Amino acid sequence: MIVLALGDVFGAPGLDIVREKLWSVRRHYRADICVVNGENASGLGLTSAQARTLHESGADVITLGNHTYSKKEIADFLEDNDFIIRPANYAPSAPGRGYTIYDTGKHRLCVINLSGQVFMRTGFESPFLKADEILKKLPEDIKHIVVDFHAEATSEKNALGYYLDGRVSAVFGTHTHIQTADERVLPKGTGYITDIGMTGVRESVLGSSVESCLKFFLGDPLIRIETASGQAEICGVIIELDDKTGKCVSIERMRIS
Ligand SMILES: [Fe+2]
Numbered sequence: 119m120i121v122l123a124l125g126d127v128f129g130a131p132g133l134d135i136v137r138e139k140l141w142s143v144r145r146h147y148r149a150d151i152c153v154v155n156g157e158n159a160s161g162l163g164l165t166s167a168q169a170r171t172l173h174e175s176g177a178d179v180i181t182l183g184n185h186t187y188s189k190k191e192i193a194d195f196l197e198d199n200d201f202i203i204r205p206a207n208y209a210p211s212a213p214g215r216g217y218t219i220y221d222t223g224k225h226r227l228c229v230i231n232l233s234g235q236v237f238m239r240t241g242f243e244s245p246f247l248k249a250d251e252i253l254k255k256l257p258e259d260i261k262h263i264v265v266d267f268h269a270e271a272t273s274e275k276n277a278l279g280y281y282l283d284g285r286v287s288a289v290f291g292t293h294t295h296i297q298t299a300d301e302r303v304l305p306k307g308t309g310y311i312t313d314i315g316m317t318g319v320r321e322s323v324l325g326s327s328v329e330s331c332l333k334f335f336l337g338d339p340l341i342r343i344e345t346a347s348g349q350a351e352i353c354g355v356i357i358e359l360d361d362k363t364g365k366c367v368s369i370e371r372m373r374i375s
């Protein structure tokens with residue numbers, strides 16, 4: 119099974135490149151299933167219309183993060199649709215679900231979304247214990263499991279990778295928007311990368327305009343951070359999983375302009 123995962127889609131430029139290119143990228147890598155982090159499709163959060171656009175453009179499963187509820191209307195959409203998930207370790211009262219099982223007819227893949235606790239908003243439960251809880255609940259015949267770990271601290275991401283090594287097929291990080299060069303298969307067969315990067319404008323500060331971010335960092339109290347414009351890129355990973363065992367065969371970074 120080949121799984122393609124795309125990092126945080128940022129603003130209109132990110133959505134546009136996904137709409138224009140995702141089906142051809144999927145074909146190029148012969149991806150069976152595509153997982154896309156959509157938490158920044160509106161900059162902060164995403165609308166139900168944007169979620170539908172991502173889905174129709176080839177995102178079989180949409181994952182989210184700390185900006186899940188920035189557009190409040192998404193709450194009902196999260197309840198009604200099982201192709202979109204938000205971090206499983208939000209408080210139990212949070213709308214939506216934290217994992218889903220996607221079935222292509224030929225393959226079944228469980229996708230779990232978790233948030234880090236370190237340097238993130240308060241209110242998330244332990245991603246480590248939440249992962250245990252979900253894995254215990256899954257049917258035994260589910261061997262293919264990937265985790266989008268939406269987190270800031272590289273240490274927490276590394277630690278969760280090792281915690282789940284041999285128990286899930288892959289753990290990939292999102293949220294920092296900067297792709298890391300540490301992709302590898304961990305000793306017990308789990309694919310791992312600290313962050314898969316961002317799908318948005320390349321010459322930007324994490325997807326926002328360089329000018330507005332520089333004013334912000336220079337102390338301008340009136341500045342509004344704006345989405346960058348310009349050439350967008352797609353960042354992500356291609357993960358090959360053994361069809362029988364679910365172990366990771368290979369994990370490769372991808373960056374396409
Ligand atoms: Fe985030």
Ligand SMILES: [Fe+2]
Pocket residue numbers: 126157158183293294295
């Ligand atoms: Fe993000």
